[in-house]
Amino acid sequence: MNQPLAPGSELSTIPADLLAVDAAEMRALGYRVVDQVVEQIAARGDGSAVRTGDPAELRAALGGPVPVTPGDPLSAMQDLVDIALTHTQHTDHARYFARVPGPATFPAVLGDRLATGFQAFAGCWVGGSGPTTVEIVVLDWLRQLLGLPDGTQGILLSGGSMANMTGLIAVRAVLGDGVMYLSDQTHSSISRGLRALGLPPEHVRALATGEDLRLDAGAADPQKWSFQPYDIGALLVRRPGVLDQAFSMNPEYLIDVTSAGASDIAADFGEVDLRNRGLELSRRSRALKLWLTLRTYGTDTLARAIERGIALADHAASLLRANRRWQVVTAAQLGIVTFARRGTADGDHARAVADLTTDGYATLSTTMLHGRSRLRLCTINPATTEADLRGTIERLAMSLAG
Numbered sequence: 001m002n003q004p005l006a007p008g009s010e011l012s013t014i015p016a017d018l019l020a021v022d023a024a025e026m027r028a029l030g031y032r033v034v035d036q037v038v039e040q041i042a043a044r045g046d047g048s049a050v051r052t053g054d055p056a057e058l059r060a061a062l063g064g065p066v067p068v069t070p071g072d073p074l075s076a077m078q079d080l081v082d083i084a085l086t087h088t089q090h091t092d093h094a095r096y097f098a099r100v101p102g103p104a105t106f107p108a109v110l111g112d113r114l115a116t117g118f119q120a121f122a123g124c125w126v127g128g129s130g131p132t133t134v135e136i137v138v139l140d141w142l143r144q145l146l147g148l149p150d151g152t153q154g155i156l157l158s159g160g161s162m163a164n165m166t167g168l169i170a171v172r173a174v175l176g177d178g179v180m181y182l183s184d185q186t187h188s189s190i191s192r193g194l195r196a197l198g199l200p201p202e203h204v205r206a207l208a209t210g211e212d213l214r215l216d217a218g219a220a221d222p223q224k225w226s227f228q229p230y231d232i233g234a235l236l237v238r239r240p241g242v243l244d245q246a247f248s249m250n251p252e253y254l255i256d257v258t259s260a261g262a263s264d265i266a267a268d269f270g271e272v273d274l275r276n277r278g279l280e281l282s283r284r285s286r287a288l289k290l291w292l293t294l295r296t297y298g299t300d301t302l303a304r305a306i307e308r309g310i311a312l313a314d315h316a317a318s319l320l321r322a323n324r325r326w327q328v329v330t331a332a333q334l335g336i337v338t339f340a341r342r343g344t345a346d347g348d349h350a351r352a353v354a355d356l357t358t359d360g361y362a363t364l365s366t367t368m369l370h371g372r373s374r375l376r377l378c379t380i381n382p383a384t385t386e387a388d389l390r391g392t393i394e395r396l397a398m399s400l401a402g
């Protein structure tokens with residue numbers, strides 16, 4: 001390591017702004033990125049739905065000694081595109097049916113790039129009143145779409161896990177310890193969150209679900225279906241002030257001298273410091289992409305895209321029902337259908353999925369429901385066609401027959 005400079009001694013030998021990239025070169029590199037992204041999105045149905053690399057080969061191609069001297073950004077970028085970014089799951093692929101796909105829209109990608117390019121900060125009012133307002137507006141749009149009451153407050157987080165965890169921390173901070181009731185199908189991020197919070201296991205009760213795997217409560221998650229790139233998840237809390245009560249932190253060095261004062265935590269019309277609603281202090285703006293998506297498409301079009309995803313699962317179920325060798329285990333609900341091939345041995349489903357995934361044509365999930373191995377399609381990508389579903393089911397049938 002180099003010795004730190006003695007104050008003032010060598011400043012003249014280090015040029016100002018030595019990390020700057022010349023404007024013409026920024027444009028050339030930036031346009032290249034746009035071209036690569038557009039190419040990828042336009043051809044996303046052609047490549048593999050998932051491609052997983054060999055650890056040693058990937059390490060050899062992307063590793064090497066610490067780069068000490070400058071290199072060519074274009075060729076480095078090409079390595080990222082050709083090697084790192086081809087070995088990934090393409091959750092926006094038309095035949096990516098595993099877990100919950102992520103068919104991000106292009107306006108959302110642009111919103112995300114804008115936020116990064118402007119180093120948009122959404123941690124406090126004084127430093128980020130614009131991005132904060134975009135976030136408050138987006139949260140209020142979500143509140144209205146979900147029919148939640150006035151006064152509901154929220155925050156955008158990295159995803160469902162952090163939203164669940166942040167909500168649990170807030171509830172516990174404000175109401176104290178209690179017993180947590182979950183369904184036996186509750187997302188595993190909740191139990192992990194509870195473990196991380198130190199809730200004793202005897203304070204967590206799992207309620208058994210029936211044949212249909214449901215409890216008698218409504219509501220599925222909005223964040224999976226807003227067509228956003230990673231990362232984004234929304235937490236909305238009906239009771240005003242709960243998040244600020246749980247997370248407020250105002251040490252001297254964070255107080256903004258230009259701020260009008262404490263934000264009005266009972267209403268979202270004042271100066272909101274979003275750093276006080278969760279555990280993130282340096283927060284990027286996740287709201288810009290969702291705001292741009294909503295402004296570009298409007299909810300009518302987005303709702304139709306969601307309806308198409310739901311209808312695709314219904315269509316998959318009807319294709320399966322047309323052949324008595326298939327059994328639909330849970331009827332299509334909210335874009336998900338689970339099914340099984342009658343008479344298969346343990347491990348057959350997983351093997352068929354592995355074959356299809358390695359081939360690259362499509363991918364889907366296997367799961368265990370009430371102790372039995374099941375196949376699961378999640379069909380929320382509006383780009384998916386009936387032919388994609390038919391092709392996937394036919395290939396599974398062939399693989400399970402052979």
Ligand SMILES: *Cc1c(COP(=O)(O)O)cnc(C)c1O
Nearest residue numbers: 158159160161162187189221233
């Ligand atoms: C998807 C999901 C999660 C996990 O979300 P991440 O964004 O992957 O952290 C947690 N809980 C529920 C209910 C979900 O649907």
